[in-house]
Amino acid sequence: MPIAHWQERFEEYLHHNWLQDDKAHDVAHFRRVWKTAQQIMETTEADWLVVLTACYFHDIVNLPKNHPERHLASTQAAQETLRILDAHFPDFPRTLYDAIAHAVRAHSFSAQIAPQTLEAKIVQDADRLESLGAIGLARVFYISGSLGRPLFDSEDPLACGRELDDSTYALDHFQKKLLKLPESMQTEAGRKLAWLNADFLVNYMAKLCAELKGDYCGIDRGVVEQFASPKQSS
Incomplete structure (x- = not known):
């Protein structure tokens, strides 16, 4: 399936199923992070579907910056991402679950989880560029x-x-x-x-x-x- 089609499906799911009021971490934010990630990984051998999925779900659980459990948000987001993929995208390759979960967990500044894969490094960089x-x-x-x-x-x-x-x-x-x-x-x-x-x-x-x-x-x-x-x- 073309990567653009997965992007369309993810956005459609989020627009109909994800309700939140933080406009700094909305679907437009996910779209920008993905656009930046594409620029970063242009000359790499990264798995584009792993990066796309992590970009679109990395903040699916997003706790306020003053929340006492803020550092746990990315781990919760990784768990929720896999739940969503399993429940709503049964044709998504399950072999990519672990790589996606790691990229989601490692994107967070407050979690202090070092990215171990190229895909996780790209997602972390793309998300942090949103802060500059x-x-x-x-x-x-x-x-x-x-x-x-x-x-x-x-x-x-x-x-x-x-x-x-x-x-x-x-x-x-x-x-x-x-x-x-x-x-x-x-x-x-x-x-x-x-x-x-x-x-x-x-x-x-x-x-x-x-x-x-x-x-x-x-x-x-x-x-x-x-x-x-x-x-x-x-």
């Missing part, structure tokens, strides 16, 4: 807003004189997690894309800091120098 660039910028403030967190500390936006606390300030999440993601990428293609999109976030931080100082036309060059990727700063 323009999409990542939109998602971090959407999620923080839904949790009622302030955008940033106006007096110390980059936490120069305090501890970083992304459970309080949305902007702190940039340093706490997002700007560290490029170093965690599992594939060379994913790493290149991650550094490029992390630099976008750095430039946003530099623009924000300039505006907080009353400069609405420039950026804070010191912020760029401090946080730019190795390639940019070399």
Whole structure:
């Protein structure tokens, strides 16, 4: 069966059977992760059906970021993925179940499960790229807003004189997690894309800091120098 047909079937199932209100982890998110994954695995020998399936079901169980069992969500998602495949897609190759379950479990940042297969590495990279660039910028403030967190500390936006606390300030999440993601990428293609999109976030931080100082036309060059990727700063 063509890979595009499986994608259509998965989307149809999700639209009719999966109800959730988190627009940062919706079907559009799955579609974008799959699109990114295709770009990463273009020149690899990865199993496209494993990657597609993991991309479309990796957040089928998604606990809020402030949930005490957040780190267990990907394991629960893996179990639910196999249940759905067994119940609703009886013609799906069962020989791929283990590979899909591992890719779903390992995608999560909070679970801290190291990906052992090429497919799991691709899915993890593709999902983490959603946290960077323009999409990542939109998602971090959407999620923080839904949790009622302030955008940033106006007096110390980059936490120069305090501890970083992304459970309080949305902007702190940039340093706490997002700007560290490029170093965690599992594939060379994913790493290149991650550094490029992390630099976008750095430039946003530099623009924000300039505006907080009353400069609405420039950026804070010191912020760029401090946080730019190795390639940019070399």
